[in-house]
Amino acid sequence: MQPKAHEQRSHIRDDASLLRGIQRGDETALEELYDRHSTAVYSLVLRILADRSAAEDVLSDVFWRIWKRAESHDPSRASVIAWMMTIARRRAIDELRMSGRRERRERSPEASVGTLQGMRPSPEGATLATETQQHVRDALSALAPEQRTPIELAFFEGLTHVEIAAQLQQPLGTIKTRIRAGMQRMREQLVPYFDQSGA
Amino acid sequence: MNHDELKALCALYVLDALGPDDRGALEEHLAEGCSECERELAELLRVGTALAASVPQVEPDPAVKSRLMARMRRRAVIRSVPVWFPAAAAALALIFLGWQTLQLRQQVARQQLQIADLSGRLESQVELSRLLASAASRIIELAGTDVRPGASARVLWDTDAQMWYLYVSNLAPLPEDQTYQLWFIVGDQPHSAGILRTDEAGSAFARVELPPDLVDVAGAAVSLEPAGGVPQPTGPIVLLGNV
Secondary structure, eight states, X not given: OOTTHHHHTTSSSOHHHXXXXXXXXXXXXXXXXXXXXXXXXXXXXXXXXXXXXXXXXXXXXHHHHHHHOGGGOOTTTOOHHHHHHHHHHHHHHXXXXXXXXXXXXXXXXXXXXXXXXXXXXXXXXXXXXXXXXXXXXXXXXXXXXXXXXXXXXXXXXXXXXXXXXXXXXXXXXXXXXXXXXXXXXHHXXXXXXXXXXXX | OOHHHHHHTHHHHHTTOOOHHHHHHHHHHHHTTOHHHHHHHHHHHHHHHHHHHTSOOBOOOHHHHXXXXXXXXXXXXXXXXXXXXXXXXXXXXXXXXXXXXHHHHHHHHHHHHHHHHHHHHHHHHHHHHHHHHOTTEEEEEEEEOSSSTTOEEEEEEETTTTEEEEEEESOOOOOTTEEEEEEEEETTEEEEEEEEOOOTTSOEEXXXXXXXXXXXXXXXXXXXXXXXOOSSOOSOEEEEXXX
């Protein structure tokens, strides 16, 4: 997840120290954290919501939450970026549920991020895509569809395993097993990268 | 659920795909200190985070950052306000309101005086208009003597009401220890009609009621007297006129 490990070492402050700065009310720390991760956060949120304006609101809200509740990060449980992405994802899923966008997306499956008009890929994003993203995408696409689909439904659509089972018309136990197997497979695929990147 | 069953839930937990019961059970298990499940969860969380970063990267509109920073700065200003500020602000507001009320009261008082002054002036203007139009009015012209050659005055005499309206102009203002005094002239005897106060431009106005016992008034005069006036003229006559 931290593809720019070589770059991060050159940063004056790493994510953890930025978060400590934020806890002290240091605006520049939040600004730096935003500059570093807003594209990743925004891209995830946009992938979930498929709506630029709603995604911008959520992006802003995520960093506002970080600003106000930086002390709620537990470094022993998750890295800063993992924590941020969890906040972003949950916030986007909440938005998806509240606004009923999920239903709209289901009706128009072509409305995926890749096909939306007016989106310009970030130059930084291009760098990210080269190694990390490709690695993760490869791992994801290497999964059997019956494993990949429930993972995507859970992660990007915010469905619970009960909802996924209903949607895919599969027994609950089967869905649980497939999700678990798919995630384990992904882990195996990505572990070498994790060790290399220090993520 | 036993440990293995709970460990199997970790993948779904990371994806937020568990229902509340399963999630509660796993969290309880973790809170009890199962290090194996902690490790499992931590690794799967990295998978989840990697998944989050695998989406096509799109840069957000720079305006989002501007709005966020502006919101933060507003908040920072509020946060930096000391705790005593609200009380001090309230006290200052009270002081200001008190001061403002006082100012307003003074302004009202000044305006009331102005209104009284204007009403008085308007009344006299109305009176003057009535007098000028009345057949029962007479005019006495007073001319400046050698002492005040440039001065002049005019008495408008309402013979019905036995009132004198005196208008003086170009009568030089006096030091505080002196005053101008108006006299009715009956025969050759002066009778005090009161003192005159001139303004900075040397103008004065007086409204004087003629005493009923005073008959055959032949003229009017203004003399220069010590402050407060005198029963009989002692100083030079500055204005003089005959009926």
